[in-house]
Amino acid sequence: MKWPTASAKHRASIADALATVTPKLVKDNRGAPAPKVLRAALYSWVFRFVLGDDGELRPCIDVVEPPAEITAALDWIDRKSVDVTALNTPSVVRSALDAMTLRLDGRKAAANTVKRKLPVFSNCLRYAVECELLATFPLDKVDWTAPETDDEIDFRFVPGPKLAKKLITAVGELGERGQHLKAFFGCLYYAANRPGEAANLREIDFTLPEEGWGEVLLSTSTPRVGSGWTDTGESFDTRGLKKRAQKATRPVPIPPVLVRMIRDHIKEFGTADDGRLFRASRGGRLLSKEYGDIWKAARLAVLTPHEIETPLAEIPYGLRAAGVSLWLDSGVAPSEVARRAGHSIAVLFRFYAKAIHRNQDRANQQIERALGESGNE
Incomplete structure (x- = not known):
């Protein structure tokens, strides 16, 4: 059924x-x-x-x-x-x-x-x-209760802006494959893309001005699930955005640093025949193992021996969590963060409760300062 x-x-x-x-x-x-x-x-x-x-x-x-x-x-x-x-x-x-x-x-x-x-x-x-x-x-x-789940992200192991940038830079220094995938990881961090979303990005999805902010328009995701479960018999399943209608799109503003990354990537590597920016080493669909191996090498190049033994920035998906956290810490309204990330508000609050609370604390301090200044007039 x-x-x-x-x-x-x-x-x-x-x-x-x-x-x-x-x-x-x-x-x-x-x-x-x-x-x-x-x-x-x-x-x-x-x-x-x-x-x-x-x-x-x-x-x-x-x-x-x-x-x-x-x-x-x-x-x-x-x-x-x-x-x-x-x-x-x-x-x-x-x-x-x-x-x-x-x-x-x-x-x-x-x-x-x-x-x-x-x-x-x-x-x-x-x-x-x-x-x-x-x-x-x-x-x-039946009197049966499922075990409690803790979905909240452990921010001890989410890379901050400085570390995220160092890791992405290190990716670009790992030979030709690293150079090819640098912008891919940039999309995960600066646009908070899911890996399956970034892997399917095409040149026409981007607005890339010479200066200032650009935009990426997300419309599909291509996770790898195994050929036995798809209608096409291919190992990748091209679908609409997660938890969205099949033809829904999600525009995400991208900062100048990512605009430059994408422009440089297109200039250096061009696109696949179907317009995709990121490809496997042999030209096919980008595999999670391939970009996962590059990420492991970047961690080894950047992190200390002690940090490598921890879950700090353990998987590429952590860059997405880092990007969403950056937006929240920067004071972007949770509703706008949820829209850009493709989350519901409920999911955002469940996963990013601590980051939202930090943002609220700063807002409270700003209000308190304003009230104090008003009282002194």
């Missing part, structure tokens, strides 16, 4: 959640296959859809002949799965909920992982009610 309109990343996330809970919804575990084999069978063969010869979407198992161990695992789960009506029993539902709190190796799963999987299971149960397979929504019968 979800597959046709879901993004490739969301499709994989749904399959991941279902492959977690399904092995727990069984009559017993006698003769169970190895957990990794059963997970692979569910994740890649049952909950992943492909086009059949008739042009209809079908589970991969119905279109492609699987290996023998996959067939055996699916035969076992087919025989052992409980009837859907068993989900009316709270203890059965609880077993699925508890499964989401554990990793495949039995260790505790991250709270955000549980938070991501719970809505998938909940949606399945709601759909079962919609299809009249269940009379009532089973989760209401």
Whole structure:
């Protein structure tokens, strides 16, 4: 039901959640296959859809002949799965909920992982009610609470303006690939782009005046998710902006330093045939591993041995957090920061509460000074 309109990343996330809970919804575990084999069978063969010869979407198992161990695992789960009506029993539902709190190796799963999987299971149960397979929504019968998540960014490890600039400069000193990717990282910091947004930027997306501020108009994102989850069979999924309508755009003003970076990049490297600014070393789509390796090298060149052992600027995405923090610390209104970053106000306050609080403290001091000056007149 979800597959046709879901993004490739969301499709994989749904399959991941279902492959977690399904092995727990069984009559017993006698003769169970190895957990990794059963997970692979569910994740890649049952909950992943492909086009059949008739042009209809079908589970991969119905279109492609699987290996023998996959067939055996699916035969076992087919025989052992409980009837859907068993989900009316709270203890059965609880077993699925508890499964989401554990990793495949039995260790505790991250709270955000549980938070991501719970809505998938909940949606399945709601759909079962919609299809009249269940009379009532089973989760209401279970006293179960998901672990608390802490989404707030730890600003101890977000690079400040001085360090962000040093890291981006260091990228440009890492040979030809570093020079090519310097402006890419500049987009992450100075325009707070997501990596998937920056990777798909084209020359026509920019307004680049000779002097002063310019603008970048964001309209698409191209995350890499694996060819098995996209409609095209490519490993990249070109979608609209995150949490936005398919054709929505997001204009972001860019400072003169980024304007110069982009102009220099185009002059030095030109564009791909489709107008993209940033390419892989062999000319294809820019891979996260490629720019991730360059970022690791930049950290080694800039940070102290102690800092390298910490999460300080650990991943390129940290530049986006640094850019948003810079805007907030500069006194830009949270509503405008949220618009530029492509966040909702609620998400901005959840992730950047400390930075917003610092901004409010400065505003309070300004008001207090104004009140004091008024009292002295």
